Amino acid sequence: MKLDSSISAVVTGGASGLGEAVARRLAASGVKIAIFDFNEERGQAVAEELGGVFCKVDVTSEEAVDAGFEKARGAIGQERILVNCAGTGNAFKTASRARQTGEIKHFPLSEFEKLIQINLIGSFRCAAKSAAGMLALEPVNEDGERGVIINVSSVAAQDGQIGQAAYSASKAGIVGMTLPMARDLMGEGVRVNTIMPGLFDTPLMQGMPDNVKDALSASVPFPKRLGRPEEVASLTEVMVTNGYFNGESVRLDGAIRMAPR
Template structure:
């Protein structure tokens, strides 16, 4: 797929992996719409790359519908979707409080929130974008569009306290092949990246010794992943027409320990 001149939507595009991907797409001539809740950051990046910012909550049908409507009105029907919106936390399934020995379990409403953002929110954007892509004629290559999702190595190497996050990201992996098969007859491809430990705003806010230790735990190269490295793989998945239905780790060969 030749990216130049095509419209792309990047969820979570105001920072981290999403921002790097939005910049990479724009550098290749795409018209980029950024879906995010971080208005100031999202508008700044959109202005930088000549794109459009849409305030979007991926847990809301109405918000996602409004975002796609605004993006399509401004830039045209998207042929590219990259899902980077997501969140995480660290809570054990059940645990005993150090203070008084009382026993508590994972709050179900918190578990559901992670699933709603990371898994359901991803699929919501996939389904609505796919419906839009189906309405346009295929490109010369026969393709109507390409999508990239963001899972995590935690889907396979979930650590203590990552039960909701790991489950949500495993769900993203689980939907990749069925969606690829669902859309194959209409020339729409989909792939998923499983990032390891990357330089994201959340992680880089940790103390330097914590960041250094995490980087040293990667077999090679012994550092954190860089957002532009994620973007490079996303671009390859979009441009390479034979890349379809795949889940690819991008992690420097790390395998996460229990904690």
């Protein structure tokens, strides 16, 4: 798919981090941008800078997602690109024993469910609704392409660390649904791919002490640094513009394989 001002895109989690980098990259090619995010102040500022539209959206809410798509499509038209970057994380062992008291606890099930709702179900909710809208569009090229959906997972889908049972499950679910979704939509000209980032210099990492960031950087085989959000944005652009890229889940991680902790 060629990127220009005739194309509209929705980026969830687009107010910061990887999502913001993706929104900026697409906007630089002329694409009209709608940002879905819960951070209204930051999301509005980024959208205004890019000449796009901000939609306050909680991806766990059916009503909020529907309202977001309605607002976005009213402002910039039906999107041909959806990039799902909205997500969060937590850390609890499946079961653990307190060192000092010996008290035994298990993973809070409400926290497990919360991550599945945001990272996995939220991604699928936006993808399914976006795909339904794309099906109403005319193809843009001789291949019959109507749209592209890109989900952001994590290397934790394959290399989950201690305390990441919920996070890894949610991200593995995104990888697991990629090929079936691509097959569901193959007759309609909608492609589906997933990016699995490793250690990236996002706002979460930026809040860590320098010695922790240095240790994380040293753990990456090559290049020995944290990934840059712009590198996820670059891969996103390739997945959109290369029409043969379909049904793939791709690690972007400097060859890292995560240790247990």
